[in-house]
Amino acid sequence: MCWRIWHLARKKKQIAWNDARRLAKRRLEREQGRNDAADDLSELSEGEKEKCDPDVSEPIKNLSRINSDTQIWFDTDKSKHLYIVLISMHGLVRGENMELGRDSDTGGQVKYVVELARALANTKGVDRVDLLTRQITSPEVDSSYGEPIEMLSCPSHATGSCGAYIIRIPSGPRDKYIAKESLWPHIPEFVDGALNHIVNMARALGDQLNGGKPTWPYVIHGHYADAGEVAAHLSGALNVPMVLTGHSLGRNKFEQLLKQGRLSKEAINATYKIMRRIEGEELGLDAAEMVVTSTMQEIEEQWGLYDGFDLKLERKLRVRRRRGVSCLGRYMPRMVVIPPGMDFSYVTTQDSLENDGDLMSLLGSDDRAQNKTHLPQIWSEITILALMQIMRFFTNPHKPTILALSRPDPKKNVTTLLKAFGECQLLRELANLTLILGNRDDIEDMSNSSSVVLTTVLKLIDRFDLYGQVAYPKHHKQSEVPEIYRLAAKTKGVFINPALVEPFGLTLIEAAAYGLPVVATKNGGPVDILKVLNNGLLVDPHDQNAIADALLKLVADKNLWAECRKNGLRNIHRFSWTEHCRNYLSRVEHCRNRHPTNRLEIMTIPEEPMSDSLRDVEDISLRFSIEGDIKLNGEIDAAARQKKIVEAFTRMASLNSNTGIVYSPGRRQMLFVIAADCYDSNGETTETFQAMIMNVMKDAGLCFGLGKIGFVLLTGSSFRETMQALSCCPVNIEDFDALVCNSGSEMYYPWKDMVADTDYEAHMAYRWPGENVRSMAMRLARTEDGAEDDITEYVAACSSRCYSYSIKPGAKTRRIDDLRQRLRMRGFRCNLVYTRAASRLNVVPLFASRIQALRYLSIRWAIDVSKVVLFVGEKGDTDYEDLFGGLHKTIVLKGTVAYGSGKLLRNEDNFKREDAVDQGNPNIKFVETSEGQNIAGALVAIGIK
Ligand SMILES: O=c1ccn([C@@H]2O[C@H](COP(=O)(O)OP(=O)(O)O[C@H]3O[C@H](CO)[C@@H](O)[C@H](O)[C@H]3O)[C@@H](O)[C@H]2O)c(=O)[nH]1
Numbered sequence: 001m002c003w004r005i006w007h008l009a010r011k012k013k014q015i016a017w018n019d020a021r022r023l024a025k026r027r028l029e030r031e032q033g034r035n036d037a038a039d040d041l042s043e044l045s046e047g048e049k050e051k052c053d054p055d056v057s058e059p060i061k062n063l064s065r066i067n068s069d070t071q072i073w074f075d076t077d078k079s080k081h082l083y084i085v086l087i088s089m090h091g092l093v094r095g096e097n098m099e100l101g102r103d104s105d106t107g108g109q110v111k112y113v114v115e116l117a118r119a120l121a122n123t124k125g126v127d128r129v130d131l132l133t134r135q136i137t138s139p140e141v142d143s144s145y146g147e148p149i150e151m152l153s154c155p156s157h158a159t160g161s162c163g164a165y166i167i168r169i170p171s172g173p174r175d176k177y178i179a180k181e182s183l184w185p186h187i188p189e190f191v192d193g194a195l196n197h198i199v200n201m202a203r204a205l206g207d208q209l210n211g212g213k214p215t216w217p218y219v220i221h222g223h224y225a226d227a228g229e230v231a232a233h234l235s236g237a238l239n240v241p242m243v244l245t246g247h248s249l250g251r252n253k254f255e256q257l258l259k260q261g262r263l264s265k266e267a268i269n270a271t272y273k274i275m276r277r278i279e280g281e282e283l284g285l286d287a288a289e290m291v292v293t294s295t296m297q298e299i300e301e302q303w304g305l306y307d308g309f310d311l312k313l314e315r316k317l318r319v320r321r322r323r324g325v326s327c328l329g330r331y332m333p334r335m336v337v338i339p340p341g342m343d344f345s346y347v348t349t350q351d352s353l354e355n356d357g358d359l360m361s362l363l364g365s366d367d368r369a370q371n372k373t374h375l376p377q378i379w380s381e382i383t384i385l386a387l388m389q390i391m392r393f394f395t396n397p398h399k400p401t402i403l404a405l406s407r408p409d410p411k412k413n414v415t416t417l418l419k420a421f422g423e424c425q426l427l428r429e430l431a432n433l434t435l436i437l438g439n440r441d442d443i444e445d446m447s448n449s450s451s452v453v454l455t456t457v458l459k460l461i462d463r464f465d466l467y468g469q470v471a472y473p474k475h476h477k478q479s480e481v482p483e484i485y486r487l488a489a490k491t492k493g494v495f496i497n498p499a500l501v502e503p504f505g506l507t508l509i510e511a512a513a514y515g516l517p518v519v520a521t522k523n524g525g526p527v528d529i530l531k532v533l534n535n536g537l538l539v540d541p542h543d544q545n546a547i548a549d550a551l552l553k554l555v556a557d558k559n560l561w562a563e564c565r566k567n568g569l570r571n572i573h574r575f576s577w578t579e580h581c582r583n584y585l586s587r588v589e590h591c592r593n594r595h596p597t598n599r600l601e602i603m604t605i606p607e608e609p610m611s612d613s614l615r616d617v618e619d620i621s622l623r624f625s626i627e628g629d630i631k632l633n634g635e636i637d638a639a640a641r642q643k644k645i646v647e648a649f650t651r652m653a654s655l656n657s658n659t660g661i662v663y664s665p666g667r668r669q670m671l672f673v674i675a676a677d678c679y680d681s682n683g684e685t686t687e688t689f690q691a692m693i694m695n696v697m698k699d700a701g702l703c704f705g706l707g708k709i710g711f712v713l714l715t716g717s718s719f720r721e722t723m724q725a726l727s728c729c730p731v732n733i734e735d736f737d738a739l740v741c742n743s744g745s746e747m748y749y750p751w752k753d754m755v756a757d758t759d760y761e762a763h764m765a766y767r768w769p770g771e772n773v774r775s776m777a778m779r780l781a782r783t784e785d786g787a788e789d790d791i792t793e794y795v796a797a798c799s800s801r802c803y804s805y806s807i808k809p810g811a812k813t814r815r816i817d818d819l820r821q822r823l824r825m826r827g828f829r830c831n832l833v834y835t836r837a838a839s840r841l842n843v844v845p846l847f848a849s850r851i852q853a854l855r856y857l858s859i860r861w862a863i864d865v866s867k868v869v870l871f872v873g874e875k876g877d878t879d880y881e882d883l884f885g886g887l888h889k890t891i892v893l894k895g896t897v898a899y900g901s902g903k904l905l906r907n908e909d910n911f912k913r914e915d916a917v918d919q920g921n922p923n924i925k926f927v928e929t930s931e932g933q934n935i936a937g938a939l940v941a942i943g944i945k
């Protein structure tokens, strides 16, 4: 026993020491980053500096107000026809009878997003809200989670619908429920599915409301880390503003778990995939125009832990922007505090009555309270079941009830609460304890973390012999939750949330609405909630004596209890969804400085009389992006328009004699995309590259007839290098529909005089720091012990959207994750790729990537992503693993790539490949060589015939 204790103590010490070292290192790096940024940004005139002083900036003061009313969504805005996309990825979301507390994935976020979707759709000016979530058709869960569409009912509307829908997108194995920690590899598939839905919906809404012009989402809003990452990709593909809400943040959870000292960093990472999650959150910060938080505390102490956010720097940048002073390529998302609302439809006037009598008069004698047939009128009018479920546990049900209600998640810390209660004799005499920890049939069938919580609870009840004093009912329905709060309030009880960290805490506002004073953790949102409601006490969740004392105080002091109840009821209106939505829409309006390109908008062709053949031609020509020549929506007269179309068509037809009219670029049935990074150890293109292109084209031609298939090349090499490599290849360069060079930062159309797609470039310009990052990237890529010439600019490959650097053979440079972190800490948002067998580093815009280029083309040419086949080698550039996920098919040609850049992707203590790539993806096939026959076989095997 002694040995075990000694061993545990030693382990705890070791974890604490490692943790302290890691934190110190990070702090130092952050300081360096912030100082760098501050130095650059200090080049302002004295007058400007004063105005940049965060402490005197007026708008910043507003930020700290929990219910900012600085912006109002006016009634005039009702003429807008907004389409809003919300994403909450993990599924188990439905409009009615939500299964909150079902497991550690189903909690406040589910309620928040559904109530937000309804409230937004009910706001003037909003036509439709789609809440995207994962479709689950597993026998493990209710069949409602498999329905592709659910209309959220709105009793106040005549039609019963307010225009809010849950849209369920398949991703990953359909028949399996996947816990949120394991969803990461399925994100690309979700993105592709979501993109299909949004494009179709934009067209349909456009036809209905916008004269045929697509109605693109006003905003794409990701909830939680996973959906934040999804939203970032969607916003990149569509050029639509993105908003992020964290709900619960990985860095915070990580720090708290380490503080507990039970699990090492590695163990935490293995259980919670915390490093992958943190990267998702950082990516969300890179892309988000705005982050909605529920409290100021969330901004300062939770988002403040991230590389990509610094309050001071954000303030400086905001003031500079407002004054029209350059931000020198640096960006920080805007953080706004807009607390969630309460659904008051279940709150009755009775909840706010001051003198509502005590429980004794309601329940009658002790005997009657034990017998449901003798329940007084008031109880029989409401759902009794839940109350009986609770009451049956108590020896004396008249005592005040201390209520805890949360998901059965270790971080909710109910075990410390039980210890606090169990070891405080006075508290046990004065009060009962009710633990509502989700629903269960059999603890054995629960997820591991939930069953550990429940088992520990049962053991502690036994250890402290709390029988008759603690209720821990197995079931409750969502509709019964109000009654549970009411019961506790009637007994003059207290609500407690002792979570190790609580990002916000919906239960606290729920308790207040039902007249129940609270004791809450001082870690997180409750600090701000209690400032507004002033209805209880804050405690250190690690300190069980403090918890017991606070509970005792509220239970024993009748005046304090009444005061807290009154305050809560008086101030709860501050949490209103209507106010939330008006505030939110006004804020979003202010950050809308991006729009989808015209090219995306012209995909829908207005109906008007024309011959079939001409319509066909127009269709082709429009997809051929001649929008510079043709204006839609009747701005050019019909004759001029038709002439232009015919001219464009003739131009196109002459460009590619192989393909003919029907299967021209933009009208293909399939895209074959070659993304094999064939370089030798010096980073020179190998002959395999040419052989592979030949084989893929030959095989495609044999199997399908060339015209049906478009070819695209994706490469990390520059345009010049690509042309050089292709010149040795016995194929026509015009046979490619697109060449995507410099790791996705440039796109050229060989069939259109090799013109660069300027829309794509404009699209990619988002947050590109340009010249400002040029020397910084090189400086930061060098390691501390590296030499000056380890990394040098390679001007010949540079372009306005890509800075390329040569790496000296054998030199050490920072890995992608490390370098990205350093750039983020300085406010730079870029995508980084090592290419040409790690002999070259490309620094490109945030949304420029090979996979995003494919998404862009699929939207523009209206080719379903599932009709795209990607050919890759066994290794590749550092963006290689991004090429695998999604709805497209991938054929891995073995033996084509001997040297990749993969070793420079991530440090060992970061997440692993399996946390990013779906290992069981049925759309991936390996082929022994690049021989045509094998390719044909692989195509058949993945369902391409
Ligand atoms: O057995 C249970 C357990 C919970 N709930 C409900 O589930 C919600 C729980 O929400 P909350 O207390 O906010 O906690 P989380 O589930 O952890 O929600 C996350 O998301 C919320 C919304 O952003 C934030 O308030 C939290 O801090 C954050 O951890 C509340 O409505 C509860 O009434 C039940 O109905 N039954």
Ligand SMILES: O=P(O)(O)OC[C@H]1O[C@](O)(CO)[C@@H](O)[C@@H]1O
Pocket (backbone or CB within 6 Å): 090, 104, 105, 106, 107, 108, 109, 110, 180, 224, 246, 247, 248, 249, 250, 253, 407, 409, 411
């Ligand atoms: O413990 P974590 O992973 O921080 O997660 C809390 C989050 O998980 C959920 O239960 C899942 O959506 C949310 O309610 C909440 O946002």
